[in-house]
Amino acid sequence: MGKLLKVLSLVLVSLTFVFGTGIDADAKKKKKKIELTEHENAMFDKWEVKPKKRAKAVKDMRKKPKFVGAVKCNGSCHDAYYQAWTKSPHGGTFDLLKPGVRKEAKERVKLDPEKDYTTTPLCLRCHTTGYGQRGGFKPAGSKNKKGKDKSSKIDPEEPNKEQVGCEMCHSVAGGSQLRAVMKSSKGNFTKAETEAYGQRWDYSNVCTRCHTHKNTPFKPEVHDKYKFNFEERKLKVHKIADYWNEDNADQKLEKKDERAKQVGQTEKTPLVIEDFKVNDKGKLKFKKGTKPYNSKKKTFNYK
Template identity: 40%
Template sequence: MPVILWLFFIFPLISPAYGDTLISVEAPSYVGYEGCAMCHRDQYADWQKSKHAKAFELLKPGIRVSAKKKANLDPDKDYTGSLKCLKCHSTGYRESGGFVNVGETPTRAGVGCEMCHGPGSEYRKIHKQKHTGFSHEEAGAAGQLYGSTDTGVCARCHGHEDMPLKPEMDEKYVFVLEDRLKNTRAYHQHYR
């Protein structure tokens, strides 16, 4: 059969007209807070003032000197390019759309929305199209995470074995999810 006829048969099967309620799900990538802020203004305004947003600053020399000394880190060293720190102090380090370095990706410095909610390129399409009419399963399949119910989300950083500030060094580093979730000043208040 000539190629042109094959296309005639196959094209309707792959054309989006075949499922207008179906949102195609590709591998999710990071879009940065600027890809969320226009729709979630309140959470964005809170987050900007929060400790997570500023977590990249902690890698600079002269910041939190006593905590660094306690963990045997050099307080005069610049850790802002350090492999050993960036996966927990930036957004999507070494992943598609994520942090590369401050010069190239300044908006991925610090712990952004997507470190708690998952890389957003795909699930935000669902938010846009369906508003509240989507399930957690559907959003989850598109990469969305739920830190309040999935204990693994915060634990990729808090209490992880690669964290230099060990719970054994200071009680304040012990992570109890229910307690930390109450500290909405550290991320954002809940608006619904």
């Protein structure tokens, strides 16, 4: 009798083990299953995204925005833009913070030409990508709570977050979400569609995050060359003409001209420009109400 009981309980235990874990796994699967909204499905229908691929795309689109870096915009999508950018003024902004570089310009505004400014928060705000924000550039010496090195890797062969990258002009708070939209839609998106996920089209406005901003040492009052004429300067941002080749020819933007006829919300009502300072603890702080994206409410702040 005792033996039978033992066998029975063993069977019972193994049964609950087998079924028990089965039920657990099912419950987990259910929990993870993402329900798409009507709006999301309508968008994916338009872009002809296969139902199987929708959940994965929507996961990135729903997460809070973060900076991903210029290299991620290159990949198989914007090679010519990336290559041109690395040679453009914005692809080399980090290097200006190094000692001995642009001595005369620094002396003119009473900066120390021999000082290393590559970890100075004030300078990093305008000379790198997303400094002080989610996913943004982390200078040498950055550590997490456990003391582990968290500084961004810098590869001189492949400029990335350490420079003023794509996301500083094209995104509100980082490009992670709008990148998912671009990939899903294969470029067939409207301005409104990417704006909802944090792309901005208020180009002439966005430059003033840095140029002529009250916190830049290089103001028009200091020298005429710092005057900012958008139409003139715009032409120097993307000199892509020389960077198309056999390998990236298929990346030409088929919908670009069509999109150019649309007027985005950010063009009608440009976004606010950040006002910021560096506090006593050396932390970059944005003044209340001057952040273009409110991450708590998930809303955009227009001027």
